[in-house]
Amino acid sequence: MNQFVQVLLFGVTLGGVYALMASGLTLVFGVMRIVNIAHAAFMIIAAYIAFFAFDLYHIDPIISVLITMPVMFFMGMAVYWLFFSRIKGAKRAGELTVLLTFALALIVEGLLGYFFTNVYRSAGPSYATEALYFGRFFLSAGQFYATLLSIALIVLLWAFLKYSRIGYAIRASMQNLSAAQVVGVNVERISMIAFGIGMALAGASGSMMSFLFTFYPAKHWEWIAILLALIVLGGMGSLGGALAGAFILAISSNLIGYYFGPTWSPITFFLALFVVLLVRPQGLFGKKLEA
Amino acid sequence: MALLEIDNIKVGYGGGPNILNGLSMTIERGKTYCIIGPNGAGKSTLLRAICGLLHPREGSVTFKGEVLNKLRTDEILNRGISFVPQDRSLFPDMTVKENLRMGGYILKNRKQLEDRIKEVLVKFPILNERSSQPAKTLSGGQQQMLAIGRALVLRPEVIMLDEPSLGLAPKIAQSIFDNIAQLKDAGMTVILVEQNARKGLECADWGCVLDLGVNRFEGAADTILHDPRIQELYLGKQYQNRQEKAA
Numbered sequence: 152m153n154q155f156v157q158v159l160l161f162g163v164t165l166g167g168v169y170a171l172m173a174s175g176l177t178l179v180f181g182v183m184r185i186v187n188i189a190h191a192a193f194m195i196i197a198a199y200i201a202f203f204a205f206d207l208y209h210i211d212p213i214i215s216v217l218i219t220m221p222v223m224f225f226m227g228m229a230v231y232w233l234f235f236s237r238i239k240g241a242k243r244a245g246e247l248t249v250l251l252t253f254a255l256a257l258i259v260e261g262l263l264g265y266f267f268t269n270v271y272r273s274a275g276p277s278y279a280t281e282a283l284y285f286g287r288f289f290l291s292a293g294q295f296y297a298t299l300l301s302i303a304l305i306v307l308l309w310a311f312l313k314y315s316r317i318g319y320a321i322r323a324s325m326q327n328l329s330a331a332q333v334v335g336v337n338v339e340r341i342s343m344i345a346f347g348i349g350m351a352l353a354g355a356s357g358s359m360m361s362f363l364f365t366f367y368p369a370k371h372w373e374w375i376a377i378l379l380a381l382i383v384l385g386g387m388g389s390l391g392g393a394l395a396g397a398f399i400l401a402i403s404s405n406l407i408g409y410y411f412g413p414t415w416s417p418i419t420f421f422l423a424l425f426v427v428l429l430v431r432p433q434g435l436f437g438k439k440l441e442a
Numbered sequence: 443m444a445l446l447e448i449d450n451i452k453v454g455y456g457g458g459p460n461i462l463n464g465l466s467m468t469i470e471r472g473k474t475y476c477i478i479g480p481n482g483a484g485k486s487t488l489l490r491a492i493c494g495l496l497h498p499r500e501g502s503v504t505f506k507g508e509v510l511n512k513l514r515t516d517e518i519l520n521r522g523i524s525f526v527p528q529d530r531s532l533f534p535d536m537t538v539k540e541n542l543r544m545g546g547y548i549l550k551n552r553k554q555l556e557d558r559i560k561e562v563l564v565k566f567p568i569l570n571e572r573s574s575q576p577a578k579t580l581s582g583g584q585q586q587m588l589a590i591g592r593a594l595v596l597r598p599e600v601i602m603l604d605e606p607s608l609g610l611a612p613k614i615a616q617s618i619f620d621n622i623a624q625l626k627d628a629g630m631t632v633i634l635v636e637q638n639a640r641k642g643l644e645c646a647d648w649g650c651v652l653d654l655g656v657n658r659f660e661g662a663a664d665t666i667l668h669d670p671r672i673q674e675l676y677l678g679k680q681y682q683n684r685q686e687k688a689a
Binding site for chain 1: 493515531533545
């Protein structure tokens with residue numbers, strides 16, 4: 152029983168970080184119907200920024216979100232303006248965005264490999280190797296702080312969407328794009344901002360990743376597979392769904408890893424993807440999309 | 443001077459053909475216009491072109507002497523033209539109040555926005571009762587009221603409604619037409635596109651018959667209503683006659 156609770160605790164804390172990673176991906180899909188295959192590649196860029204900020208300037212990776220988030224926000228807006236705004240309204244724009252983000256992922260991977268080589272990296276702040284004890288249970292201190300920060304950022308994102316004027320416009324665009332236009336939302340501008348926010352969340356995720364996991368340029372393929380499984384389970388474009396998917400899969404992959412051995416842990420995501428697509432393709436909280 | 447002058451506009455979607463083919467129309471202040479015509483005549487396209495969702499390829503839309511052609515929707519809303527699109531176009535997961543708040547999205551002054559929302563809620567007591575319910579939980583008629591209320595948040599001079607009675611039971615549709623009559627009494631200029639041509643013309647001053655992207659003919663609403671050509675073409679007289687013969 153104690154072991155079970157311990158594993159559950161690992162799962163919940165990991166779920167918080169997964170939720171942060173997935174929230175940006177699902178936001179971008181919700182507003183623009185862009186499946187951003189490059190989301191995890193942008194996380195890796197941010198992980199490198201956080202890594203070198205720590206390695207060269209001794210900036211704490213958690214503090215580094217103050218750098219990675221704004222940098223990735225503006226990079227996201229630039230990427231949107233350079234590439235996505237051009238294919239808007241094109242025939243088969245949906246398929247084009249998949250190809251485009253796939254290409255972006257390859258380019259990012261290639262550039263990172265060229266400049267930083269394919270060496271495995273991980274930032275090593277002191278808390279990355281410390282443990283925190285809660286009665287009979289323990290957590291890695293780094294994981295604990297990362298989870299707290301992730302949850303704080305998600306709450307901030309939620310409050311921003313719920314109460315700010317831009318947040319209203321983003322939610323309106325997610326629910327009914329043409330109605331948003333009718334009431335005077337500049338959908339193109341809101342899309343650019345939403346893409347920037349999605350990338351800023353990828354930036355924060357990268358900062359967390361820099362000390363929680365080892366990474367190298369091609370690592371993003373593994374991550375995007377996991378993240379897509381999370382948001383498909385939750386329902387693409389639904390923030391609440393992304394959170395639910397993140398916690399469900401983080402907890403179940405930990406439990407499966409514990410009972411069946413760590414080799415079986417990654418299968419959770421693909422099994423879930425498989426079952427969801429068969430049984431409930433719109434996901435737990437998603438809406439059926441018109442073709 | 444006419445309030446809104448549409449001069450020989452040609453409008454289409456994307457790279458497609460012209461849907462409006464040199465359409466002209468004059469809208470006078472304070473009157474209610476009903477636009478009828480068969481499917482594909484360009485009725486909705488006309489409304490979308492006036493409110494800046496589409497831009498004319500040729501010709502001009504002039505409001506109080508200002509050409510609107512190149513303006514964005516928010517700029518046109520700001521000048522006093524609001525649009526209630528066909529599918530009711532609400533934000534389903536937002537509450538009634540949040541939907542109304544979106545109606546005043548272009549208002550930067552929060553206090554003013556909240557006052558305007560209150561005004562609308564007084565006008566539609568049923569929306570006030572349900573102000574914290576998600577829009578998707580409302581009935582069809584209430585959703586249509588919300589869509590109209592949302593357009594009224596900006597206190598427009600011109601309100602354009604695209605098939606407001608679509609999909610509603612006759613009794614509910616009647617209450618929507620009553621609401622439209624009230625808009626006119628409040629001094630608004632109303633442009634109504636209506637599939638139910640008879641009902642639409644009954645509450646209008648002026649009727650326009652669109653066909654193949656041009657204004658085929660127009661006249662006082664009761665003249666149009668009793669014009670035999672219209673009765674045959676668009677009001678189902680032929681069908682009615684056939685029914686009578688069969689009986």
